[in-house]
Amino acid sequence: MNPYYISNPILNPTVEDLLGKWKLVKTAYLMSKQYFDDSQYNIVYEFKADNILTISGEIESPFQNRIGEHSYSITDSKDGRMLTIDYTTWWFSVSSQEFEISLAPLDGGIYRFVKLKNI
Numbered sequence: 523m524n525p526y527y528i529s530n531p532i533l534n535p536t537v538e539d540l541l542g543k544w545k546l547v548k549t550a551y552l553m554s555k556q557y558f559d560d561s562q563y564n565i566v567y568e569f570k571a572d573n574i575l576t577i578s579g580e581i582e583s584p585f586q587n588r589i590g591e592h593s594y595s596i597t598d599s600k601d602g603r604m605l606t607i608d609y610t611t612w613w614f615s616v617s618s619q620e621f622e623i624s625l626a627p628l629d630g631g632i633y634r635f636v637k638l639k640n641i
Contacts, residue, residue, distance in 0.1 A: 531615045535603055537596055540569040544621045544635035546579075551631050560633075567621075567635060569594065575607060 532539050546565040549558040565579035575592045594607045605614040605623060612623040621635040 529620070530617050532617060535596065535614070535616045537569070537571070537573070539616050540594075540596075540605075540621065541571060543568045543638040545638055546633060546635050548634040549631050550626075550634075552626055566638065 544567045545561070546563070546567070547559070547561045549560050550556070563579050563581045565577065565581070568576045568578070570576065573594055575594045577589050577592065579589060592608050594605065597604050597606060597611075599611075601613065603614070605612045607623075610625075612625060614621070614623045616622070619637045621637070622632060624630070624632040626632050
């Protein structure tokens with residue numbers, strides 16, 4: 523079993539399922555069999571109800587989404603629900619405690635996040 527697949531994903535996720543803070547913990551590039559522990563960098567994605575995503579962390583995100591504010595939306599496509607951050611569209615999956623975005627079918631990475639508790 524691949525550790526990067528979400529257990530008990532929410533079917534047809536909505537913006538409300540993404541709201542809150544998520545910490546990047548793992549990155550995988552399955553084609554090249556590279557796996558990284560990103561938890562040390564404290565990269566946090568905060569999805570807000572006004573379709574603004576704020577990314578913070580100790581280093582720049584290892585992919586296209588940089589520290590700062592971004593727009594996001596969820597859309598339907600022939601491939602299922604997709605998450606668009608600025609101009610990049612990702613496959614995604616979310617559960618109550620885990621979140622994943624992926625460009626793996628296009629030879630990109632899979633990025634795994636865990637939900638941070640609301641303070």
